[in-house]
Amino acid sequence: MMPKPSLWMIWLSLLYLLVSATAGGVILVHKAVDIHPVIWSFLPIHYELAIWGWLVQFVMGTAYWMFPKYVNGKRRGSVAMAWGMVFVFNMGLSILVLSMLYRMEPLYIIAGRCLLVISVITFSLLMWRRVVSYRELTER
Amino acid sequence: MPKVTRWFIKAGILYFITGVLLAVIAEIPAFGAGPLLLPVYWHMLVMGWITQTIMGVSIWMFPRKHRDKQEREKLLCWLAFGLLNTGLILRFLFEPFLSITMGNYAINLLIVVSSVFQVLAIVAYILEILPRLQPREKRSIQQGRS
Numbered sequence: 001m002m003p004k005p006s007l008w009m010i011w012l013s014l015l016y017l018l019v020s021a022t023a024g025g026v027i028l029v030h031k032a033v034d035i036h037p038v039i040w041s042f043l044p045i046h047y048e049l050a051i052w053g054w055l056v057q058f059v060m061g062t063a064y065w066m067f068p069k070y071v072n073g074k075r076r077g078s079v080a081m082a083w084g085m086v087f088v089f090n091m092g093l094s095i096l097v098l099s100m101l102y103r104m105e106p107l108y109i110i111a112g113r114c115l116l117v118i119s120v121i122t123f124s125l126l127m128w129r130r131v132v133s134y135r136e137l138t139e140r
Numbered sequence: 141m142p143k144v145t146r147w148f149i150k151a152g153i154l155y156f157i158t159g160v161l162l163a164v165i166a167e168i169p170a171f172g173a174g175p176l177l178l179p180v181y182w183h184m185l186v187m188g189w190i191t192q193t194i195m196g197v198s199i200w201m202f203p204r205k206h207r208d209k210q211e212r213e214k215l216l217c218w219l220a221f222g223l224l225n226t227g228l229i230l231r232f233l234f235e236p237f238l239s240i241t242m243g244n245y246a247i248n249l250l251i252v253v254s255s256v257f258q259v260l261a262i263v264a265y266i267l268e269i270l271p272r273l274q275p276r277e278k279r280s281i282q283q284g285r286s
Contacts, residue, residue, distance in 0.1 A: 025255035
């Protein structure tokens with residue numbers, strides 16, 4: 001069964017996919033039919049949401065669910081760390097996207113990206129010992 | 141592997157090959173096509189290949205909510221496949237030439253159709269995959285009822 005941190009990551013990734021595809025669709029139409037110049041400001045949001053919000057988050061959520069689980073103790077490692085990963089990732093992405101949309105200080109963009117880095121490191125810590133063969137897992 | 145998954149993955153592989161080829165062509169100065177091809181090969185790789193592969197594999201691997209509702213599943217999956225690929229092909233055929241054909245009503249209309257199709261494909265995929273994403277407790281309750 002899919003654990004809740006994975007469910008949340010995949011739910012949010014689908015939401016970001018829809019927002020990103022809609023923004024991309026509007027930009028494409030704007031290329032053919034002039035709608036409003038402000039639409040070009042959606043471009044960085046379109047690709048940040050597509051890459052980080054959709055692709056990266058979907059893969060992280062699915063990997064956390066599907067990779068080999070521990071035989072003893074907590075099956076996917078620390079649950080608090082997993083929730084931290086989900087929260088920090090989406091906080092970072094929200095800060096990044098909002099700072100781009102409202103053209104805020106570059107400091108906010110750096111803060112958003114730093115949170116994404118922290119989340120990716122947390123993901124790596126959670127997954128590192130789960131990247132094993134089935135035999136290694138049972139011998140532990 | 142369901143048939144629709146095989147179609148998603150094989151179409152994805154074709155976009156992958158075409159995308160990297162166009163990325164090479166875009167780098168050759170003699171063609172002068174770099175800026176025109178940039179959005180085309182990026183969308184071939186991100187939407188045509190990666191997204192399409194994810195869609196196909198998740199339709200195959202994610203737990204099904206209703207094993208008895210295969211007709212509905214088939215319809216949404218094939219709708220997502222058809223709309224996405226029609227939308228992408230229209231985009232790849234006409235987007236690079238928009239600066240030349242500016243104001244051509246038929247081409248502008250096809251671009252709008254391409255955009256709408258791509259978004260609708262995403263909606264169809266989400267409608268198919270969302271009911272499968274439920275916490276353990278909710279699934280057990282629903283399975284107990286049926």
